[in-house]
Amino acid sequence: MSKDIKIKKGLNIRLKGEADKTISNAPRSRTFSIRPSDFHLITPKMVIKEGAKLQAGDTIFYSKANERIKFASPVSGTLTKIERGAKRVITELVIEAEPQDSYKDFGVADPANMQPEAIKEHLLTAGCWPFIKQRPYHVIADPDSTPKAIFISGYATAPLAADYDFTLRGKEKQLQAALTALSKLTEGKVHVSVGKTGVSPFEGLKDITIHKVSGPHPAGNVGVQIAKIDPVNKGETVWTVNAQDLVIIGELLTTGKFNAERVIALVGSSVKTAKYYTTRIGAEVATFVYDSGLVEENVRVISGDVLTGKQISVKGNLGYYNDTVTVIPEGDDYEFFGWNKPVFDKISTSRALTFSWLFPNKKYELDTNTNGEHRAFVVTGNYEEVFPMDIYPLQILKACMVEDLDAMEALGMYEVAPEDFALTEFICVSKQPHQEIIRKGLDLMYKEIG
Template sequence: MSKDIKIKKGLDIRLKGVAEKTLSNAPRSRTFAIRPSDFHLVKPKMVVKEGGKLKAGDTVFYSKEHEAIKFVSPVSGTLTKIERGAKRVILRIIIEADTQDEYTDFGTLDAGSADTEAIKNRLLEAGCWPFIQQRPYAVIADPETAPRDIFISAHATAPLAADYDFTLQGKEKELQAAITALSKLTEGKIHVGVGKNGQSPLEGLNGVELHKVSGPHPSGNVGTLIGKIAPVNRGETVWTITPQDLVIMGELFLTGKFNAERIIALAGSSVKAPKYYKTKIGSEVSTFIYDSGLNEENVRVISGNVLSGTEISPKGYLGYYDDVVTVIPEGDDYEFFGWNKPVFNKVSASRALTFSWMQPNKKYELDTNTNGEHRAFVVTGNYEEVFPLDIYPLQTLKACMVQDLDQMEALGMYEVAPEDFALTEFICVSKQPHQQIIRNGLDLMYKEIG
């Protein structure tokens, strides 16, 4: 029996260019890339040199801090280039793919009968551990720390997000295998959030505590799920995993292979035919962007959603954790006296000369223009209207900016991640980078408190 969670605070940003629920195979990418920057605070130690041959599932590098955490190749091929930046920091690892993938065989493992250590070792060995994130600090989970609970949100509410009910169709066996395995790694519960009116493949699984979630964005954020069920206190650790990563983990136990397959939503008003593509982690996004076509040339390509994704080149690579690629117009033009006239074509949480509140179901074609400049915080009270967690958002942001660790702890920083502040950043009249402020605060806590 499910438990209902109704979120009242938030804001739905309805954009044009929602991906149609049709699935195509993306053309085979010639090269694939792994970006160590996708794994926050991980310092990579290379295992394979340039020119080295790889199978899908072979270790490419491991974490210097936790050597057991390995990062593996999504395809078979040749490691052709290690791109480095300042101080020889690794920016990208480029793999030239073979025409057909050859997989490393880790062997099947019955999650129901296997013990905790066997499951943990298999996830670490096969490169699936990076899919497990922990809170506090929103980083890859520490293998030595058992979580109080595990949280999975299969209710996507971010603008143009991939529909999990569609992308997970037919994956019930893999999902169940992953859930069974994860249940051995915690003495607590596995909480799963699904849409109240959806048909999620996760609903019929054994071993989960099901919650039907409704309400505006960010009701689909896993942070909202944590905050409404069991917030994280000092000394506690919880894990979070995205549904498509569960499928990869489940397939590992069932087949013994690391299959980095990913169903992504190509969305956005600049895409001629937005729809779903089957590809692999780290593939070239141009393989499916140009297959669908673009409505204009001056666009911004985002690996992820428009609120918390990463800007990439149209010839860039899919992020390790992303299941949506968004393409919207570049906002490099400015409106004369745009601040001093009624606005009908933008979304706003305010009713001052804006009218989006009168048409809640209207879809908008927004660009990347910030519609204002960076300035000191203006206290408007708007953040609290769209922030559903039991936390004071403005005070938390200021505590992070002045690096007040005691205040950050008292305000509840242990349970948040940068994406929880993406919506407050969107409506911020001061144009402050909320997500980066929270990220810097979490990094400081990780360094000083651990």
């Protein structure tokens, strides 16, 4: 049984540099990195010291707030460096990898014959629990809670995002094991959203409810799908899991190994050959960026998509949750009278001296220039044009800025995550950091309300 979701509000940002449907094995990364900042509101407590030998799956650290939530090594090797910042906060863990991985054996498990608590304990022990996030607050899920439903988006609409129909092909066994396990952790349903066109690996799998989605970005955002299927109200919790993370969970259940393998889409107008690479969580992006080749030297490398990803150096490492690496030109030049002439080579929702609306299928080569500077909020009504959730985006942003908890609750803060405001940030004429504002608002609610 499926239920269609049709999104009308939004904006497709069509960029040059889409990945070809070919997969290559990325060269083995010499070092792998884990950044605790990828796990929001987690304070790490180390269980090993520098120089310790590791197998793939060995616990490196756990959450100070909940010792059951463990974080595992993606490879076998030696922990060579623990980077610390201000107040000795751990900023990065560097692992020098061995040529071949050896795996810690957690034992094969059949989720169909397991109790919910046994499944939870298995995922927690092996370090797979961080793949499960919760709303409200968009943080790692509390293992002591029970969600009313679990949501997975198998349909990506972000600019140049990895195509799940392609990256998950042939992984049906692992997907089914993970979905069966997750179905036992909720009193409700496991909702999986797929594209209306195309053939998804999720179709035909058991223990899930399929929803076919169509429409412009952010139709593929799990937050939009939650809002259309089963919105989050005060006192309720839902869990979300990224589609590729299901494969790692399923691999654990079917083989007993924590296999942090991931298929990455290397995309963007600044790479010579945009295609897919098989690598691992935390790998050096240079291993596949240089394998593909760069069109120019002055580039911005982003771990993630252009709307929600984080800037890293060419010698940086892949983020824990990312399955896309985007390389685009650096926008460090300025146009003379750029604000006062017709614009043909940029995307805009406005029709004032801009013409992208005349060419809806045209692909653009955009750089990182913000085309303006930070200024006070201007009420234009544009946010609502690209925001499909039943929420007032400008009002909720202002409530977060003034830290009005009552207004934030009333306006629907329990439903949102920073990524839901990526498009409003993109079109904002005031150049306000919408995602940062929402993240700070969610952190305040988590601290004050819990």
